[in-house]
Amino acid sequence: MAVTVLAYLAAMVLYAGEYAFGNKSRIGRAAVRPARQLVGAGAPIDLDIPASSDIPAETSVEPAPDRRAEWVGRAAVAANLIALLLHLGTLVTRGIAADRMPWGNMYEYILSAGFVGSAVWVGVLLRRPALRHVGLFVSLALVLLLGADGMIAYTPVGPLVPALQSYWFIIHVATIILSSGILLIGAVPATMFLIRDGYDKGKRRFPYSLGRNVPDATLLERLTFRLHAFAFPLFTFGALIAGPIWAEASWGRYWNWDPKEVWAFISWVVYAGYLHARATPSVKRTVATWIALLGFATMLMNLFGVNLFFSGLHSYANAGGM
Amino acid sequence: MTVVEERPAPPAAPPPRPVNRLWALLRNSWRQLTSMRTALVLLFLLAVAAVPGSIFPQRAVDSQRVTEYYAAHPKLAPFLERVGGFEVYGSPWFASIYLLLFTSLIGCVVPRLLDQVRALRQAVPDAPRRLERLPQHRSDIRYAGQAADLARMLRKRRFRSKVREHEDGSWTVSAEKGYLKETGNLLFHLALLAVLIGVGFGHWYGWHGNRILVQGADQGFCNALAQYDDSTLGPRVDPADLPNFCLQLDKFTASYQDTGQPKGFDATVGVSENGGPIKTRRFTVNDPLRLHHANVHLIGHGYAVTVRYTDRYGESQTKTVPFLPVDGMFTSEGVAQFPDVNIEPKTNKRDATLQMGFEGRYLPTVGTGAASTFPAENAPALFLTAYRGDLGLDVGTPGSVYALDQGQIATGDLKNVSGARPHELKIGESWTLDDGTKLEFVGTRPYATLAIRYDPTQFLILIGAVVGLVGLMLSLSGRRRRVWFRALPATSENSSGTLLVAGGLPRTDYPGFADEFAGLVKAAEEGIRDGGAVQSTDGRDRPGLPGRDGSLRR
Numbered sequence: 001m002a003v004t005v006l007a008y009l010a011a012m013v014l015y016a017g018e019y020a021f022g023n024k025s026r027i028g029r030a031a032v033r034p035a036r037q038l039v040g041a042g043a044p045i046d047l048d049i050p051a052s053s054d055i056p057a058e059t060s061v062e063p064a065p066d067r068r069a070e071w072v073g074r075a076a077v078a079a080n081l082i083a084l085l086l087h088l089g090t091l092v093t094r095g096i097a098a099d100r101m102p103w104g105n106m107y108e109y110i111l112s113a114g115f116v117g118s119a120v121w122v123g124v125l126l127r128r129p130a131l132r133h134v135g136l137f138v139s140l141a142l143v144l145l146l147g148a149d150g151m152i153a154y155t156p157v158g159p160l161v162p163a164l165q166s167y168w169f170i171i172h173v174a175t176i177i178l179s180s181g182i183l184l185i186g187a188v189p190a191t192m193f194l195i196r197d198g199y200d201k202g203k204r205r206f207p208y209s210l211g212r213n214v215p216d217a218t219l220l221e222r223l224t225f226r227l228h229a230f231a232f233p234l235f236t237f238g239a240l241i242a243g244p245i246w247a248e249a250s251w252g253r254y255w256n257w258d259p260k261e262v263w264a265f266i267s268w269v270v271y272a273g274y275l276h277a278r279a280t281p282s283v284k285r286t287v288a289t290w291i292a293l294l295g296f297a298t299m300l301m302n303l304f305g306v307n308l309f310f311s312g313l314h315s316y317a318n319a320g321g322m
Numbered sequence: 323m324t325v326v327e328e329r330p331a332p333p334a335a336p337p338p339r340p341v342n343r344l345w346a347l348l349r350n351s352w353r354q355l356t357s358m359r360t361a362l363v364l365l366f367l368l369a370v371a372a373v374p375g376s377i378f379p380q381r382a383v384d385s386q387r388v389t390e391y392y393a394a395h396p397k398l399a400p401f402l403e404r405v406g407g408f409e410v411y412g413s414p415w416f417a418s419i420y421l422l423l424f425t426s427l428i429g430c431v432v433p434r435l436l437d438q439v440r441a442l443r444q445a446v447p448d449a450p451r452r453l454e455r456l457p458q459h460r461s462d463i464r465y466a467g468q469a470a471d472l473a474r475m476l477r478k479r480r481f482r483s484k485v486r487e488h489e490d491g492s493w494t495v496s497a498e499k500g501y502l503k504e505t506g507n508l509l510f511h512l513a514l515l516a517v518l519i520g521v522g523f524g525h526w527y528g529w530h531g532n533r534i535l536v537q538g539a540d541q542g543f544c545n546a547l548a549q550y551d552d553s554t555l556g557p558r559v560d561p562a563d564l565p566n567f568c569l570q571l572d573k574f575t576a577s578y579q580d581t582g583q584p585k586g587f588d589a590t591v592g593v594s595e596n597g598g599p600i601k602t603r604r605f606t607v608n609d610p611l612r613l614h615h616a617n618v619h620l621i622g623h624g625y626a627v628t629v630r631y632t633d634r635y636g637e638s639q640t641k642t643v644p645f646l647p648v649d650g651m652f653t654s655e656g657v658a659q660f661p662d663v664n665i666e667p668k669t670n671k672r673d674a675t676l677q678m679g680f681e682g683r684y685l686p687t688v689g690t691g692a693a694s695t696f697p698a699e700n701a702p703a704l705f706l707t708a709y710r711g712d713l714g715l716d717v718g719t720p721g722s723v724y725a726l727d728q729g730q731i732a733t734g735d736l737k738n739v740s741g742a743r744p745h746e747l748k749i750g751e752s753w754t755l756d757d758g759t760k761l762e763f764v765g766t767r768p769y770a771t772l773a774i775r776y777d778p779t780q781f782l783i784l785i786g787a788v789v790g791l792v793g794l795m796l797s798l799s800g801r802r803r804r805v806w807f808r809a810l811p812a813t814s815e816n817s818s819g820t821l822l823v824a825g826g827l828p829r830t831d832y833p834g835f836a837d838e839f840a841g842l843v844k845a846a847e848e849g850i851r852d853g854g855a856v857q858s859t860d861g862r863d864r865p866g867l868p869g870r871d872g873s874l875r876r
């Protein structure tokens with residue numbers, strides 16, 4: 001667990017390194033520029049190098065900072081992959097130690113959701129290398145999430161209480177882990193879109209100043225939507241169908257309004273609001289994206305806040321009872 | 323997602339006439355209510371309104387915690403009570419938000435439903451005059467075939483298409499695809515309505531009750547309101563409507579980890595429905611006993627203690643009383659009350675000062691402390707204090723059956739007669755009190771806490787939810803788009819074929835549309851058999867990789 005966090009931390013530092021070295025990096029612009037111009041993209045601002053130029057790009061411009069950044073960036077991706085494998089290892093060993101799926105309590109749940117988010121990110125990265133800069137924010141988010149998980153929610157290995165011994169439990173928790181992992185990671189392109197959009201509108205104060213090296217706003221916005229649109233039905237199924245089915249079998253009522261259910265409902269409504277806002281032409285995309293971030297906040301509340309502040313039927317880490 | 327507004331803006335209101343003011347106001351409010359913006363605001367209000375229900379204890383979830391809250395916050399609690407803080411999800415303000423939302427939903431969905439039905443029944447509209455104004459367009463497409471071939475090609479790609487011949491000799495082929503998106507969206511919103519209505523009916527026509535059922539044929543019960551420890555009937559349910567069944571707990575077993583964490587439970591019951599023969603059924607946590615119009619859920623368990631009291635006249639009475647667990651190791655508390663003892667056999671008169679009550683704890687496994695150390699019965703012991711006097715049962719005020727009436731103890735009508743230290747009893751031991759009467763600890767039996775419920779609509783709600791999910795997925799993954807081809811009247815120059823103009827309109831944000839359009843144009847061109855100069859198509863994007871060349875086309 002600690003090693004996993006360290007590996008993500010390493011990936012984060014390397015991403016940050018690339019970010020720092022490669023100011024005006026090629027990656028930031030690669031996403032918005034026709035592919036044939038990539039060759040010349042090493043030059044600071046000059047876009048006029050003809051694509052047919054037979055001078056290799058490296059000799060046409062001073063290569064040093066960009067190539068270093070490139071290497072650091074590759075190392076960052078490598079570190080990210082290693083971190084992902086370690087993360088998987090943590091999950092598997094935990095599952096073996098407990099002799100069941102590693103979803104029995106909040107600690108394991110967040111560990112799994114983080115893994116899904118991380119895996120989705122790596123998938124996006126492999127398909128669209130142009131988005132590599134997002135990695136800094138993804139790894140930052142993962143370090144924070146897993147760090148908080150290890151410090152706040154850690155629970156020793158233990159067996160499942162009987163109420164959790166149900167295949168609906170597996171379906172319910174698996175789909176919720178999958179969807180919340182994707183929703184959590186969806187907040188990263190959402191944030192970056194807001195930063196980039198602010199930057200494009202001429203804002204230069206702190207968070208917006210980061211926007212310089214970030215991929216194109218439209219691309220980020222679309223990625224945000226894709227992730228949410230994919231995860232939303234999954235979340236609907238996990239939280240509002242499979243969950244109630246299990247609850248009916250277990251507690252007799254399909255919906256009990258216990259704090260976890262309330263917050264899942266709130267997240268669902270907020271994300272539905274996001275989809276609506278995005279579907280409404282008169283609502284600005286930035287406003288819609290803020291709603292997605294609000295949804296993210298409600299998810300965090302459910303992951304950490306509810307377990308810390310409220311007690312309900314869902315407090316699975318507690319022993320005893322049914 | 324909509325790039326092109328699906329519904330035309332309402333026409334400008336006619337000049338106001340005095341008679342119409344009210345009508346106009348109503349109509350405008352209705353329009354306002356059914357706008358997407360209002361829906362958004364209402365969705366937010368709903369989310370915000372749900373929050374207090376997770377902060378304050380809810381009576382419907384756990385009334386015990388509401389009572390505790392009253393004790394902890396005596397000032398705040400009555401105020402919260404008044405604003406519905408303990409019954410958020412049944413409060414008028416919560417209801418008004420979701421009712422408004424659903425009114426808005428109806429107002430929004432019904433016109434769209436009608437539009438969609440119309441769109442599905444009508445042919446795809448004819449091409450706009452100037453195809454070159456559309457987001458996707460191509461001209462000078464050489465085409466050798468007939469209009470019908472083009473339509474067939476489009477149909478093969480699952481477009482709905484329509485061929486129109488015009489008087490000037492030109493023809494057009496119109497095609498549209500992606501109706502499922504809107505259909506799915508409507509399905510989703512309608513399913514949402516259906517689910518809400520289902521929940522309402524379930525509330526009206528459902529009922530539930532909780533009951534502790536002690537093991538043994540002598541402890542069975544038949545379904546009737548009076549048999550429940552607590553119960554709630556829906557507003558439309560009459561006590562006489564409850565289904566007829568009888569239950570007895572034949573066997574209950576619980577197994578535990580070494581740590582005392584429960585591992586598994588298993589209840590075996592004898593059930594008789596509608597006066598039929600007793601059948602043996604088994605059920606457990608997560609796997610309820612499903613009867614006709616009632617489901618029996620296992621939600622807890624514990625131990626019932628059997629004690630025998632022998633009074634001063636040698637008469638003895640045996641009682642089996644459930645003790646309630648107070649911790650995970652099943653340290654349990656309870657009381658055995660004997661109001662009808664020490665009755666003078668000659669006069670047959672009851673002496674209210676000689677009633678007996680025994681209060682205390684049962685520990686399935688005694689350790690060194692006052693609490694049990696394991697939930698199973700490894701070393702069971704009962705710790706009791708004896709009280710003699712008026713139990714206060716005749717007054718008629720309903721008290722707890724798990725504790726003695728504290729008021730009677732306070733007034734001295736009920737006195738502790740065994741000292742400050744509770745007396746310890748093992749199974750089979752008996753305890754002689756100061757007046758020579760005797761209490762024997764006969765044994766224990768397990769009991770199961772059952773929640774018995776009936777919700778007539780829950781299956782329909784499930785179906786509604788699944789249909790809604792399917793609709794949602796169609797809605798989120800579907801893409802609606804239109805394509806038109808127009809052939810100008812043949813001229814002598816291009817006798818080898820026809821020159822086509824094509825245009826495409828994505829009606830939803832769809833990054834891959836440029837590729838699809840290019841593909842359609844190419845398919846049309848490849849119909850040319852005599853190999854004309856095939857122009858290269860633009861848009862070399864690979865599918866699924868929008869904007870690789872930077873021009874993020876819509």
Ligand code: HEM
Pocket residue numbers: 269272275276279323324355356357358361365423424426427428429430431507511514794797798
């Ligand atoms: C209980 C509340 C509601 C929920 C949970 C909900 C949920 C959704 C979802 C998830 C979508 C899919 C968005 C997409 O296709 O991108 C959607 C679309 C839509 N909703 Fe709702 N909705 C609700 C109420 C309403 C109301 C009250 C209205 C009418 C004012 C409405 C009108 C629409 C419209 C017009 C679309 C289609 C947007 C498009 O063209 O893609 N919805 N809704």
